[in-house]
Amino acid sequence: MLKPLVLLWSLLGSLGWALTLDVQSGKEQGEQFATLHLREATPFVCKESIDTHDVITKVECFFDKAPTKTFQEVRNLFFVIQSYETPTQYVISIAPLKRIKLFPMTTHLSRTKEIVRYDAKTSQHWMVLGYNETMPLAQSRPVPRGGLSFPIRFARSELPYVGALGLDGVPLDMEQVEDVGDYLEIRNLYTKEQYEEVLQRIARAEEANAASIFQSEFLLYKIRTLYRLDDSSAVVDLAKEFLRLYSSDEAVPEVLLMISNSASSLGLVIDAEYFYDRLLTEHYDSPYATQGLIDLGAHALNRGDAEQATRHLKKALEKAEDKALASQAAMKLVQLFIARGNAQEAAYYMQKIADGNLEYLLADVPNSFELAQEMAKLEAPKEAATVMEPIFGAIDNLHDSYEGILYQMAVWFDEANANEKAYHYYKKYLELYAYGEHVADVDTRIDKVLFEMGDENVTKQLELYATIETKYAAEEIAQDALFNRAKLLLQERRYQEVLALKESLMGLTQEKFASKTALLLEAATAAINEALDAPKCQEALKLSATHEHNLTVPYDVKLYGCAMQESMYATAATIAQPYTAQKSLEERLAWSYRYVKAKAKTGDDKEVFVVGTDVVSMAKMAKKESYQDVLYDLFKSSVNLNEREKSIDYITQIESTFGLLFKDIELYTLMARSAKNNNDSAMIETYATKVVTLQRQHKSYTQSPAIEFLLLKALKENSKNDKAYALLKELVGYVNEGENGARAYYELGAMAQKMGDKSAARSAFESSVKANATSPWGKLSSDALKLF
Template identity: 35%
Template sequence: MRYWIALSLCLPLFGLELSLQSGKEEGEKYSILHLRHTTAFSCQATNNEFGETRRVDCRFPTAPKQTFSPIDNGLLSVKGSSTAQGYTITILPKSKMTLFPEVFDLSKESQTYQSDVKKAKHWNVVGYTKTLPLITLSSPTASSINFPVKVSKNIPPYVGGLDLKGNPIKIRRVQDVTDYMEMKKAYAAEDYNKVLDRAKNTLQEYPNTVFKNELMLYQIRSYHQLGEYEKLLELSKRFLREYSGDTSVAEVLAYTANAYSKIGQILDADYFFERLFDEQIESPFASLGMIYKAEQSESSGDLKKAMQYYQKALGSTSDMAVASKAAFKLAQLELVEGNTKKSAEYVDKIATVNPNYFSEVYDKAMDMAEAFMNRKDPKTAARITEALLNNTDKKLDKHQLLLKNLGLQLAKSGKRNEALKRFNEYLDSYKYGEFAEEVRRAKDGLFFEEGDKNATKGIKKYDDLIERYGNDSVGRKALYKKAQLLLKEKKYKEILNIESDLYRLDSAEYPETNAIISKSAIGLEKEYLKEGKCAEAMKLQKMYKIKLLSEWDESLFHCAIKTTQYANAKKIAQKHLKSNSIKERQVWLSRMVKTQFGLGEYKEAIKGGNELITLLGVEKNPPLNDIYRTLFDAAQRMGDGEGMIRHIKSIEASFPNDFKDIERYTQMVSLGLKRKDEALTQTYARKVMALQERTKTYTQSPYIEFTLAQSYQNLGKDGDALKVLRTLNARKMINEKRSRQQYLIGAIEQKLGNKRQAREAFNASIKADKNSAWGKLAKDALALF
């Protein structure tokens, strides 16, 4: 049993009206919310993963002057809110709800059909608990048809005029024929807006004209040409309903499918494509539809499917225009796929059968010609350009552009005489034209001469051509010839100075460009290695990744070590470690150890050094005794005191009293201090002092003197300590160090009971630097006297 319980709410809000009604059906409550407005508005349902509506938002461009409080009747919750875009009413269900638009006014319209609209003036939201009341909804099947349902009834019969015998009088409407003919002329003249106006007026004046289907067809065609797809669809659906047997159905199906495709309604588009291909496959418009279907696939990124439909269209049509369009599209896609040769085949078909088609797609044809030039196929580019040129009036500006392009393309194709003919034609027709200078340069390029046999004159000539023509074809060729000549003359640096210009040359047109640059880099690196310019040589090797023959390994290794590129040095040395020659292995093993040390690989360096010592035991090679120094340094880095002691003795034996080892002796002093080994400390401290005295170079003072003096004091040898400290009297020292020296002398003199000498030393300490810690200690010491 259905009945209304109450009218819960009716709110007129200045153009917006809300009405909430409640009822029961078979004992189950439901509510219906009506939303009405004077202008159409949108309501959008949000569904969950089970297809149930969980929210409805109705949006209005402006907020009502009168708002309402939130509504909650147990089935629906309704509230309004202002947003930056206008006003929104949000409806939430307590259990379930469904949104319906009210599209048709049955008091005014004679038929209805299922319509999925985005906007309406009246929307219904039904809230319920389990089952949708009042109506039954079912999902449409794939084979269902949306027939319109006529609800008009009792339409009175109509009888036209009769003659005396009672037969209908046939009255000829002359004006609608005239309008129809004018409309066709307008369409032929591509005045599509006039077509639409004429068709609309004729249908209004003569709604029952016998030309109604033709008028509608021309409207559809015009909307198609103008790209007004929404209007096309509105009309084409009427046409297909009312004239399903018309001979133009295939054409309308093609335009309808294309229109849906253009507005992004792909499922609807595919429906009409299927109808076209299933029902009208023999029609010429089926081939056109295949092109539209291909364009749809192309837009979605499915190039493979697009090509299949273009090929079907090309293979099935006898219409030259459709075939040309399909072939052109295939040529475009083959270019995208990188199939230049296949693309050129399609271009040749168009150029042979329908060359004027290129003019119909002028901009795209120009782009295609340029693409073929970029793909090194100037021959095909010239075919396109020649077809465009032959169909272009000489009075048009684009004529000279096409003529210039054709000349350049023919020149690139190697057709020198034909290119010269086109260049001369341009210069005769457009002596002061926009491209006259470019054409003259191209013409000069046809007659490019080889360089002079005299290198200096040849280079000057190329420089003149480069300066005159810059980065055009003549200038580029001159640059290439100049580089070849410079390489021949072994002027490597000059070639590398123009390297960036050479890299801009087309490698296909100038195939030796990279080889010229590589040979120049190799030649220049060899020169640098011979001259000992290591930084420059290693920079070139890194920049150009140069690989020289093994005869250059020694020079490269020394330069790598000199520039601290130990990783490179290691790679070079590695190649020689398995040589059959003991001497070669000794040399490269020594180099490898130094490299490993430079990389901080001290364990590996020690291992390699020990191997080298073994080889040196087999065959002496005194210049390689330097390995002991490397081993000592590695042991020092590793904190291996035993190794340091072992290797310092080998150093002393191989290089006695060599000042190069003074820092190693100083490190032995530090080792003695660490071990509290006074003998070790004193032994190497004295060696350091002896080396300094012999060379008059005091790099380790006063550290070494202070250390030795302290060691003597540790053993009670104050007199020896005093002697060592007094050696510093002749050295230049900073004030703080001098203050320290004098304080230490004073302290020893005081210990020895020499008060006067002690006082003198303490005063000297204060004088040297009274603010230092040593000066302050000296002052305190004087206070004890």
């Protein structure tokens, strides 16, 4: 019989319209089960997904509209509830942890006269039942032979019933079920940084309901809170428990980060290294892995290992996809290089922050100013001024540091002999602070700057043109001033400023301004050349994409190199393609080679195959061996295009040209696997033998033991037992543990038997069992030993 239902927990959630989810747990005859009820005013569809063994792998319910509020993942002992959106529907997905069954609740016993079976496609009410092995709430009774079968009719009335019971047998009041309220309150307290209250609230919640569905969240918030309170010992203990109980939880990367840092702060070096390694290998794409690299860098810096700190921080900066994490890593590098006395490197990373996430520096302007002052102390005034310029440009004169930054920036530009910028900022200081703290000093310094700028003061001339443009904007003289200013800027090689006037210049329609296009072409070409000479690849590529230009071949070579460096391979191919038709064999060869390299990066295998073949032919004609590495691109393209004969040809050419190199071991492995797919045992033997030879020569077994087992199979098929026996003897020298070791020794024993060496066979079988007795190979070896 059905035992009374015991309600352990319930979650009722409104998702923004009439949809309601109700999750309950209970027991029948000592076996736990759980139910999920989904109700909505409009009928909706729920479907089961069943695998080839007739096991339900998933239940999904589909709704025409998405909720205004979503919920996080909910799980209990029997199922996990999640939700997601498609372009046309909102879907609730229920994945089983044990067994589940879907029922349409189309019949209400208090409202119908007979019980009927109805396989509904849609319903306003569905139930998902989670259970262990035997389905609860239902029994199958044999039909007595010879009996009558007729429907039982029920009166149309609703009988009174007692609601869900607690563990003590007393009816439960839903108000006592506070799981959701507990969780929300804990989260709110944590957000407000009321950490002591968080711990107290978690303790009360766990005491009130030991079987809460939010046990993982309670434990997670406890770890987070203790981490904020620097209770490292408690964090380590609780985090280990979390990782043991909830190994698939989405918070695992965060927990690994907290336990790594806590273990490190406690001096538990081995534990810290273990958890850092897990974080960086199992969750490398997580932002917590990036934070882990930053923290590793900080730890290395604290113990005086600047080289390792630099390596970790640069790696964090390279992989960071989040601006805040990238900025944090870059700032650590700024501080590291300042401490090492390298102001140029410090300025480089601080400028990267300014370019990509200026808000990060603006969040603490005094600190940024202090770092710039440290750079200046290291005799790098230009770097100090340059990194402060964007920060200064983003704050107003009401900021506490505005006057100090303005003055100091002008002084730094002055000390760096950047006279025009120094003049600009000195003048700005005098305009804003006629009675400022540094007025006397600025008056003296600005006179010196003007003197050093010479009699023919370009700055004053440019200021005059700008004044005319503004004052006489509606008159022709303003257009003359604009055009003359552009020409003077071009003369002074201030190409970027010329290009900034592009829109205004193109608005000049009179014949006397006809050279404006040539002026802009010259400025753009020169600006790109200048950026390429710097080199400033991103700037050069941006200018080339924005402005018409006329680069010479040497600068197109540089621009191509920049495009390849910045992974803009399509752009690089576009630069190279026009030159592939050059009349000169050497030029055509060089540019075709560059074109192939760019196309290889874009994955255009057909184009690589066609043009790369020409490169090989031209290289032979020109006797230029430096282009022979295009064979690697041709090989990869032939593999991708399933050109088997060509791939064999190119791998052969690679070996004959460059020799048997360890760096090519993956190519030979690829050929061996390709031969396996084509059941070509001779080809397997050829290339697998090369891989084994290379590994032996370099004592690096990157492809083991898979390549040896593949070669062994081929040798057996080719009846080369002596070679197979020798291979296995060598293999057990470095593959002798675990399941692979068990297999290697078993194969050795079997081959020894075939070769008639019973003593060696017995020894090998014993070693196989010792390596891994529970593996299939260990069991086979054990059985073989029984025959001796």
